[in-house]
Amino acid sequence: MMLIHCPYCEEKRPEIEFAYAGEAHIHRPVKDADDMTDEEWSHFMFLRDNKRGDHAERWWHANGCNMFFNAVRNTVTDKFLVTYKMGELPPKASASNAKLPAAKKTGGAK
Amino acid sequence: MLFNQAIEIDESLNDDVMRLSLSGERVRYSLRLKPADVAAAKKSSGLKLPAKIGGTSIAAGQTILCLGPQEWLIVALPKSREKLAGTMAKLSADYICSAVEVSHRNLQFTVTGPGAARALNAACPLDLSVDAFPVGKGTRTIFEGAPIVLWRTAEHEFTVEVWRSFAPYLRDFLAKTAKDRHMA
Known part of the structure; x- marks a missing residue:
């Protein structure tokens, strides 16, 4: 059983309490959806990186504190590098977590 | 008028190792x-x-x-x-x-006895040792498929709050896993 550190509960909890909730740091476009082309809107709605390697993603502690938080997980090894609260940026690369992905802005005109 | 909690607990869930009992209305x-x-x-x-x-x-x-x-x-x-x-x-x-x-969303059970933690662990993935889950700690967690709120009132005593509709499932699951508790 995998244990995931919940940044709100501040402890490791069993994986079964959590739910995956998609890629993190996807910014909703500032423009009104009616003023955007279908292509622009679809970029925000559907296009994801589907990364191999370290991936910033949202998790939901559904059967615990009921909070969403962000995590960086390696999609190859399934190892969680770090978890952090909503609204925070991924911690800067350090010796222990050498290659964390940077937050990115998407949406709007490409 | 008291709310009819309408759940009965079989004698098989009442022995030296573990005792499941339904609390009154809350x-x-x-x-x-x-x-x-x-x-x-x-x-x-x-x-x-x-x-x-x-x-x-x-x-x-x-x-x-x-x-x-x-x-x-x-x-x-x-x-x-x-x-x-x-x-x-x-x-x-x-x-x-x-x-x-x-008030009427949940029913409350108490699980007591030296096998209480072991009994709950048949379905709940938390570490329920006294070190990791000391007396006075409480949390929302999961009991197999059912969301529960669990807290420890003494070393061998837990209180479980479960949605009313899941209560028979919790009771029956504890009855079905009784054999596991008596091993070890």
Whole structure:
């Protein structure tokens, strides 16, 4: 059983309490959806990186504190590098977590 | 009039290793406050709201658990129904908050005996050793498929709050796993 550190509960909890909730740091476009082309809107709605390697993603502690938080997980090894609260940026690369992905802005005109 | 909890517990769930018993009717409130209001609301209501997630304040007749950030579950005896309703009405009037009565959503069981932790661990993935889950800790977690709220009142005594509709499932699951408890 995998244990995931919940940044709100501040402890490791069993994986079964959590739910995956998609890629993190996807910014909703500032423009009104009616003023955007279908292509622009679809970029925000559907296009994801589907990364191999370290991936910033949202998790939901559904059967615990009921909070969403962000995590960086390696999609190859399934190892969680770090978890952090909503609204925070991924911690800067350090010796222990050498290659964390940077937050990115998407949406709007490409 | 008391609410008919309508669940019976078989004698097989009552032995030296573990005893499952249904608590009587309880009054329950789900309370959510804004972070800035917590200190003031605590003071004006007199409720001992634990600050830390997983914290509980267990007093005679009333238990308060902190389930999430600024989220509390209050479980009290029916005799304090009116007093609690008044407290909640006052909180709702004074603050932008959510104070919802959820009395009949849950049933409450107590699981006691030296095999209590082991019995719960048949379905609950938390580490229930006294070191990791000390007396006074409480949390929302999962019992197989059913969401539960679990807290420890003594080394060999847990209280479980489960949605009413899941209660027969919890009881039957504990009965089915009885054989596992008697090994080891």
